Amino acid sequence: MNDLTCIIIGGGHVGLGALKAIKEENRGMANGRRIRFVLIDKQPGHVRKMLLFRPAVGQEEIMIPWTHYSFSEGVEFVQGTVMSVDSRGKQIRYEDAQGNDARMHYDLLVVAVGSIVRRPDPDQGGVALTDLQTAADIRKRWRANLRKAVGETNPVERKRLMTIAVAGAGISGVETSAELALEMQKEVSSLGLNPPDISVYLLSGQERLFLEGPEKVGRKLDQILSECGVTVLYNRKVMREEAGVVMFSNGDRLPVGLCIWTIGLIPNPALRTMGLPLSPDGQVLVDESYRVQGAPGVYSIGDCARIVDPRNGKADLMRCAEGGLQADRLGKIVLADLEGRPAPVHKSPSSIMDLFCIGLGENRGLVWGRKWGLNMIVTGKPAWKFRNLAWDAGSKLR
Numbered sequence: 001m002n003d004l005t006c007i008i009i010g011g012g013h014v015g016l017g018a019l020k021a022i023k024e025e026n027r028g029m030a031n032g033r034r035i036r037f038v039l040i041d042k043q044p045g046h047v048r049k050m051l052l053f054r055p056a057v058g059q060e061e062i063m064i065p066w067t068h069y070s071f072s073e074g075v076e077f078v079q080g081t082v083m084s085v086d087s088r089g090k091q092i093r094y095e096d097a098q099g100n101d102a103r104m105h106y107d108l109l110v111v112a113v114g115s116i117v118r119r120p121d122p123d124q125g126g127v128a129l130t131d132l133q134t135a136a137d138i139r140k141r142w143r144a145n146l147r148k149a150v151g152e153t154n155p156v157e158r159k160r161l162m163t164i165a166v167a168g169a170g171i172s173g174v175e176t177s178a179e180l181a182l183e184m185q186k187e188v189s190s191l192g193l194n195p196p197d198i199s200v201y202l203l204s205g206q207e208r209l210f211l212e213g214p215e216k217v218g219r220k221l222d223q224i225l226s227e228c229g230v231t232v233l234y235n236r237k238v239m240r241e242e243a244g245v246v247m248f249s250n251g252d253r254l255p256v257g258l259c260i261w262t263i264g265l266i267p268n269p270a271l272r273t274m275g276l277p278l279s280p281d282g283q284v285l286v287d288e289s290y291r292v293q294g295a296p297g298v299y300s301i302g303d304c305a306r307i308v309d310p311r312n313g314k315a316d317l318m319r320c321a322e323g324g325l326q327a328d329r330l331g332k333i334v335l336a337d338l339e340g341r342p343a344p345v346h347k348s349p350s351s352i353m354d355l356f357c358i359g360l361g362e363n364r365g366l367v368w369g370r371k372w373g374l375n376m377i378v379t380g381k382p383a384w385k386f387r388n389l390a391w392d393a394g395s396k397l398r
C-alpha cells in the first residue's frame with residue numbers, strides 16, 4: 001500500500017510540537033499504511049521565537065537545526081515557502097530554497113505558519129524587533145552608539161547615545177528591556193563608561209504593566225524592572241522616532257540613541273493568499289478539533305488559527321503556551337480521525353489555569369498563576385528557572 005503523506009507547514013514552536021505529537025501518537029503507521037512525514041519551513045532550522053530578543057542583546061544562537069531532535073528521525077525537511085493549499089487536489093504549492101515553483105501531494109496537512117511581529121509604519125522610524133536580522137541589527141546599533149559615546153565630549157549627546165527606548169510594554173517589551181539594560185551595563189563597564197549613565201525606557205500606552213493579571217503583578221514587574229535599570233513610562237503613546245528623538249502624542253520628546261518597537265503579533269499575512277477560510281483578523285477557521293472548514297485532511301493550530309473553546313466561546317491567545325497544548329491534542333485528534341473514532345475537542349487552557357512567566361535577566365523572573373480565584377506569584381531565581389524550563393519546553397528541548 002502507498003505511504004500516507006503528512007505535511008506540516010511551519011516548524012515554529014507549534015508546528016514542531018505537532019510533528020512530535022502526531023508521530024508519537026500514530027507510531028508512524030495509520031491503518032496499516034506507513035506515514036511519511038514532511039516538515040516544510042522557510043527557515044533552515046527551528047527559530048526559538050520567544051527568545052528573539054536574545055540576539056538583539058547578546059550573541060546567543062536561537063536557531064536549532066531540525067536534525068537536533070530525536071523525533072526528527074525519518075522526517076523529510078524541505079526548506080521552502082508555501083504559497084497556497086489546493087484542498088480539492090490535496091496538494092500544496094511552494095517555492096523551494098532555490099526559488100523554483102514546486103508542488104507536493106498530501107493526505108494529511110497541518111498548517112502552522114504562525115504569526116509575524118507587528119511593524120509600525122515606515123515613517124514612524126525606529127527598528128521593530130521582528131526577526132533574526134533586525135535583532136542582529138539592533139545589537140550592532142546600540143553597541144556602536146556606546147562606542148561613539150566613549151569619545152563624545154558633549155554630555156547631552158553622550159547621554160542620548162546611551163539611551164534606548166523600547167516602545168510596547170507587553171511581555172516581549174518587558175523581557176527585551178530588562179535583558180538589554182543588564183547587557184548594556186556590562187558593555188559600558190568594559191568601555192570605561194559610567195553604568196548609571198545608561199537609560200533604558202520602557203514605553204507603555206497603558207496605566208500599568210501586565211493587563212493580563214492583577215494590578216499587584218504589574219507593580220511587582222515595575223519594581224523588578226527598576227532594579228534591572230529600566231524606567232517604565234506609563235500612558236505614553238509613541239507617535240514616531242525621528243532623528244534620535246521619540247515623539248509622544250502629548251507633545252513630549254525623549255532623545256534616544258535607538259528606539260525599538262515591540263508591539264505584538266499579527267497572524268501570518270501569507271495566509272491571505274493561501275486559499276484557506278479565514279476569520280476577519282486573518283486566522284484560519286477551524287472546528288473544535290482543529291479541522292479546517294471545507295478542507296478534508298487539513299488541520300491548523302498555533303498563532304495562525306482561530307481556536308475557540310466550544311463551551312465558553314473563548315478564543316485562545318497567540319501564545320506558545322496555548323499552541324503547545326493544541327499540538328499535543330492534535331496528535332490524538334489525528335489518530336482518532338484516522339481510526340474513525342470521535343476526536344478530542346479543544347479546551348481553553350485558561351479554563352484550567354491562568355499562567356504567565358516572564359524572564360527579567362539572569363536569576364530574575366516572575367511567574368503568575370491563578371486557579372479557583374487564588375493568585376500565586378513566584379519571583380527571583382525559582383521564577384527564572386521556571387522561565388527557562390518554559391522556553392525549552394516551547395522548543396521541545398525537554
Ligand SMILES: Cc1cc2nc3c(=O)[nH]c(=O)nc-3n(C[C@H](O)[C@H](O)[C@H](O)COP(=O)(O)OP(=O)(O)OC[C@H]3O[C@@H](n4cnc5c(N)ncnc54)[C@H](O)[C@@H]3O)c2cc1C
Nearest residue numbers: 010012013014042082113114115172302303318319320321
Ligand atoms: C519576542 C517574543 C516573545 C514571546 N514570548 C512569549 C512568551 O513568553 N510566552 C508565550 O506563550 N508566547 C510568547 N510569544 C509568542 C510565541 O512566540 C508564539 O505564540 C509562538 O511562536 C507561536 O508558534 P507558532 O508555531 O504558531 O508560530 P511561529 O513561531 O510564528 O512559527 C511559524 C513557522 O512557520 C514558518 N513559516 C511561516 N510562513 C511560512 C510559509 N509560507 N511557508 C513555510 N513556512 C512558513 C516560519 O518560518 C516559522 O518557523 C513571544 C513572541 C515573541 C515574538
